[in-house]
Amino acid sequence: MSVRFAWILALALLSFTGAGPSRAEGPAGQLVITGNGPEQAAMETLARAFEKANPRAYVDFIWHENAKPLELLRSGKAHAAVAGKEEPDLRAVQIAWDGIAIMVNLMNSTKELTSAQVADLFSGKIKEWSVLGGPDTRVLLIDRPQNSNVRDAFMRQLGIDGKIPSDAEVIKRDEKAINKVVGTLPPHSAVTYIGMRSALLAVSTGVAVRLLPVDKAEPEKPTVKDGRYKLRRPVLLLMPKQALNPVADAFAAFALSPAGQAILDREGYVPLDSKPSP
Known part of the structure; x- marks a missing residue:
């Protein structure tokens, strides 16, 4: 068996067993974040860093001054909303002050x-x-x-x-x-x-x-x-309690990580003393 053929066979076996690059760890899919406030630039910077750390995930935004984030979130048009107060029917993760x-x-x-x-x-x-x-x-x-x-x-x-x-x-x-x-x-x-x-x-x-x-x-x-x-005021990520989105959860965890908190700090927000679980 040639070395080249053996290498191709090894890659195929790794892919089949889930150990190869085609089964890379990390969240995959789309995340849509909505908001209407001054947090947009910070959230976009955070999103680009998150995408770099998670190549199979991508983040889009519905963000303008007349947007209605809670309506977009509850209707399923967005997976997460940036808000300043908790809502009883939604899950809230504070990421900064x-x-x-x-x-x-x-x-x-x-x-x-x-x-x-x-x-x-x-x-x-x-x-x-x-x-x-x-x-x-x-x-x-x-x-x-x-x-x-x-x-x-x-x-x-x-x-x-x-x-x-x-x-x-x-x-x-x-x-x-x-x-x-x-x-x-x-x-x-x-x-x-x-x-x-x-x-x-x-x-x-x-x-x-x-x-x-x-x-x-x-x-x-x-x-x-x-x-x-x-x-x-707290800077919150609101997400549905029922329709869980793994990419949204991973993004919230990234925002609370040392790298995410450092980004929010550089963007002018106040990082948290502790990192509560999403």
Whole structure:
């Protein structure tokens, strides 16, 4: 028997017994992830790394600002949804934290706020910055879209669900909200709330904004991680409880692995102290 023929026969036997490359370990198939928030870039980076580690799996996204992730997940059009709160009929895996920063113009002299003051500010009870030790000008509230994970978490934590004034300007994209804070005249009147990832990036790149401390805690990743900064939200992967998808489970496990947590950290989110099982 020639060496070449023996090698071909060995490969065939390995393939037949499941020990060869055609039966490579790891998840196989498609995973569709849906969302509508600022997590898209981080999730796409995570997905590309997951695909590299699992060549037989591929990840697609249904992601735009008007998407309805829970509807897409429950209808079977997606296998996982990125959300900010748990749902009783779905399985939730937390993969990171995100803080919610209170952003004002760099020229705003307000030094800090309490949680109660933030609630009064965004429910319209406080209308002048001078009440908070700031400039003698009216408060201009900038709200976020109603289907936003950040908005939902912000209102829940402060107990102001449905109390943000209807005449507050609603701005969907973080970049536009930041530009509004920077460009509003008078320059120290506007205030918004925004995910910590976008907020810290704006500050680090020299944009003329400030992030206000809340309850004596600076809005930073370490204070979000240990809970001293209370305005934070979990970044969750929601999946069906019944129709299990091995690729979705593997993706959740990858997100919780050291490699996945490092990616989320680099993308501006706050990694977890521990890694709960999916």
